[in-house]
Amino acid sequence: MLKKEKVILHIGLHKTGTTSIQQFFAKNRDELGELDYACYTQEGYFREDGNAYFLLKQENWYSSERQCQIDIPHLLANIKKSKKKRIMISSEAFSWCENKAYIEELKAQLLNVANEVLILAYVREPLSFAVSLYTEGLKYPNSLSVLTDYKYPCLSRVNLANKFLNGHYTFGNLLPWKEVFHNDLTVRSLEKEKLLSGNLLVDVIKIVGLGESEELLKKALNHHWENESFNLLQVHYLTSIYQFLNNFEDSHRLKSLSYELIKRKLHCLKSDKKFKVKEDTASKYFYQIRDDLLLSKQSLGESVEVEFKYKKGHLDKLSFVDYFKFCYVFLIHVFFFGVYLFKRVTYK
Secondary structure, X not given: OOOEOEEEEEEOOOOOOHHHHXXXXXXXXXXXXXXXXXXXXXXXXXXXXXXXXXXXXXXXXXXOOOOOOEOHHHHHHXXXXXXXXXXXXXXXXXXHOOOHHHHHXXXXXXXXXXXXXXXXXXXXXXXHHHHHXXXXXXXXXXXXXXXXXXXXXXXXXXXXXXXXXXXXXXOOOHHHHHHHHHHHEEEEEOOHHHOHHHOHHHHHHHHOOOOOOHHHHHHHHHOOOOOOOOEHHHHHHHHHHHHHHOOOOOHHHHHHHHHHHHHHHHHHOOOOOEOOOXXXXXXXXXXXXXXXXXXXXXXXXXXXXXXXXXXXXXXXXXXXXXXXXXXXXXXXXXXXXXXXHHHHHHHO
């Protein structure tokens, strides 16, 4: 087999637009020219959503040091299967791999099948990440990767900081990749003012060498990712319910069930107020993790265009109408949830 001209691995750090990138490239595979977006399962099926979690070794997700291992043979099979000159693969699995020796083995194997390798990653400002992580916990209350106590509105500063200091949630996991790939690692900020045209997909398209395709750039600018973002009223509502459910055994299960029951009704809770971080909490939280983030930035070098500038924020107050909506929807859901529990008890 002739060597590929170039292989691009996108390290999908958590909450940095990874899914949007994957879905866009999967949807537009036929218009990528000599670049192939490869994402095949062990069975040979192409994953339309582009999410390549299957690149993890399923029988050994974590080593004794809680480090993931990539299925290198399967990764190479994805590359070899393509008939195009350049290959791109995107996966959050890469961000979980921080063993330097293993990354060195990965690099050696990649250079056996490609003349050039580019590693691409995006990072995010800490405060916007904090809010996103909190609201993700409301969407997936049974997840072990997010907060579970919901001490609104303080964002549970101590627990959140502990999560953030984990390399996977900052860009600490990129440091061993930098040591191995050096200048072949490109790290960009997700903040809009740092991106080309303020658009993540346009930025990726130009980095991977497709910037001359006006049609692809136009699609990127018009691409709309349906994100389940919450307004202040919805956050307040879900947090209140979860705090109430904390009083019951197996509260994680109840929270997951309650969210499934009400997620299609959240559109009723409309509000023009966005969920922001309380000022005193934000300042304490921000400065607590700033030094660690700056150390990571310094180690990664000048390619990381991230500013750590604390901006004072505030917590918007709910209006009387918001509280009326809150109480109305809450009573309805309490009633139906009570009916469900009654049926479960009487059934037994």
